[in-house]
Amino acid sequence: MQGKSNTQGKRLQRGRCLLGVIFILMVWTIAFPQKADAAVLGKDIREGDVISLEAGSWSENYAVLIPDTTNIGTEGTFLMMDGFKEKIMHDETGRSNLWEGSTSQQWCTNYYRKLPDAVSSKIIGVKTTDTESGSQWLVVSNIDGTKTDKDKVFFLSGKEYLEHTEAADHSKGYNWLLRSPGSDCSVYADYIGVACNGAIHNFSIEHVMAARPAFNIRLPHDVCVKARTEEDGTTVWTVDAEAMEHRQDTASYTWSKDGKECLAEAKCSRCGEAVRESGEVKSQVIKEPSEKTDGIIRYTATFQNDAFTEQTTELPLAWADFKDDTEEPLKPEKPVIKSGTEVEAGDYVFMGEKNPIGYSGMPYWKVLSKEKDGTVLLMSEYLWRGNGNEAATPPAFNLHRSDGNEWQSSLTRKWCGDFERLVLANVEGLEIKETTKSDKHIQSPDDPLIQYAARENILNKEKVYFLSAEEVLKYMPTRGTRVAYISDGKKTGKADSWWLRSPRYQSEICSGRVSSDGKMLKHYVDELSAARPVFRANIDKMNFEVQGTKNDHLVLAAENSGMEHSFENAKYEWSSDMKQCHAGGVCTTCGAKAEADAEVTSRLTENGTKYIARFRNPNFKTQVKVISGEKPKPADKALKNGGKYTVAGDSYKVISAKARTVALVKAKNVKSVSVPATVKISGKSCKVVQVKAKAFTGKKIRKVTVGKNVKKLDKYTFAKSKATTVVLKTKALKKSTVKGCFKSSKVKTVQVKVGTKKQNKKMVKTYKKVFTKKNCGKKVKVR
Structure with missing residues (x-):
């Protein structure tokens, strides 16, 4: 009987757990809606799409959970298998529902180890502690894939599944594993998984479930895509893991007739996608015209994309077109206009009567908060003086101490009403809202002996008012943020004290104030402090001109404000x-x-x-x-086959002007020489694909690094060189292209540094067969 009772209790508990999880799922979906338009890879790839990764004969489909970040928010892409590989138990030993040491974890590790190098070398190891307190499962599922190959691949946690339900739920009809433990591992060795209907459920750790591995991968910002197809309403992108980067063909450049525009274009030889950019063109008169002869004007176009190089063109400049118009003003840039709906907390807004009679101040407001209904709470950035009649004197809270310190009967309340009428009433589109509010009892953080009394409905439909002690601590928690200044409209003056609306606790003659150094203190009501008005308003019908930034927030002015x-x-x-x-x-x-x-x-x-x-x-x-004395630069000479050039002390010979390939003839005499991947000659970027014989005979040379584009080392390349170490960044060398390169040299070591550790290890094996004593003329150690 007791066993039956335990079984029924367990079922009841699981039923309650399922209902709880469904409720959490509903709440999560409402509170955290799925991203509709995340940052893209390959220009169009979105959350929920499928990337079909290929590497040789290997291929696998993965659902895109986050295109632009990892599961912990760093740069990368978060993927999970679309479908499943096989069915396994969470823990075949039946001992624990934890992730560490489980069959699930070992399966993921083995899956990672079997991936092609082109894929596994791009996987990003992350470390995360799942924070799921308050949920129906435990908070003990941690992964760390930063040190070893363990946890480079993992299963989703319950929280991650809830965040990416739509993207992760492509394949239905089977139960699949998550990594989060169940809700009561002390009695039942459960863990949670996804049921065939898409709901989260508790399962036994010996329940056979589908494995859907997930991982973070480092993909190029713009992936080179082999194909795009649609399958059952889902976009599938086919990507070769060994060729993810675009390979741009030689760029073409088109100048406009007047030389003021230059359009560059290059196509990817892998996917055919064209990259275009309109260059930034600047001009320079290099020869002034006369009434009889034309001059020359040079236009130079520069580009942001590394696929394009700087271009120049020279055109005749007629005398009639030559005039000194350089000092004529440019057409002013159009101001950026934002709707009031775009104004956010922290922004600064200028609106109101700029030089109000009877006041000294500037209508410049800081947005303290933005409410759910779209209204904003604005506080004057600078302090005000005057009373509408006299601008010089700061206001008193009340004329006499016998008048008390209650806001509703105070002189400052009347001051705020007059201020609203004289300074803010004529702002077009501004809708100031009435505010009714009660204030809490607050103790000053700067003087424990000073407290501010609680008051019910201290604000009663006011439009403009002063902050309470409670609001000051909410919006300006530190002393420095409370310091405010008098402004004369041109520059900031000295700091001054300003009134609060909160009365001092157990006192009838003192009201709250903020001192000139930002302390929350008190002041007798008949003494003087500056005013810092506040109001709540709807500004949706207003437009604002962006005029710069302050403290990393926008500074805006109401249109036609005259600021x-x-x-x-x-x-x-x-x-x-x-x-x-x-x-x-x-x-x-x-x-x-x-x-x-x-x-x-x-x-x-x-x-x-x-x-x-x-x-x-x-x-x-x-x-x-x-x-003074500067002369125009001579025009670049055209690149010619066989032409010889010196760049940064190194000598080069052009192999093909059309293909823009060159050979290094003689390196400069320095201790460490680097053969670059490309070199700029006559304004054009050329690939260094070959190194000529006796290129490194300088007496100081001890180390040579060979760039990634070098395909050939001529016979006797290192002859009579004192270099002992050669570093290879190129993968393109073969037996036939390095024959005899080390003859008559002192080279002892060849270091391979072509990429990742796995790529280096692979190329070491290849290059040991290339750099043999018989082939390259000298025995060297390849590592």
């Missing part, structure tokens, strides 16, 4: 080649930061080359510099 920046102390920095000029400054009025890059033009003058930097941002002034 003017003052960047009198702006700094201007020229680049060493005089092609760029950067401006930056802080507004002395509101503290906003602004930066801008100039459009730089140049022309020859009698005194040298004149550089003019003009800004579209009207806050920055045109800058002019003249470099």
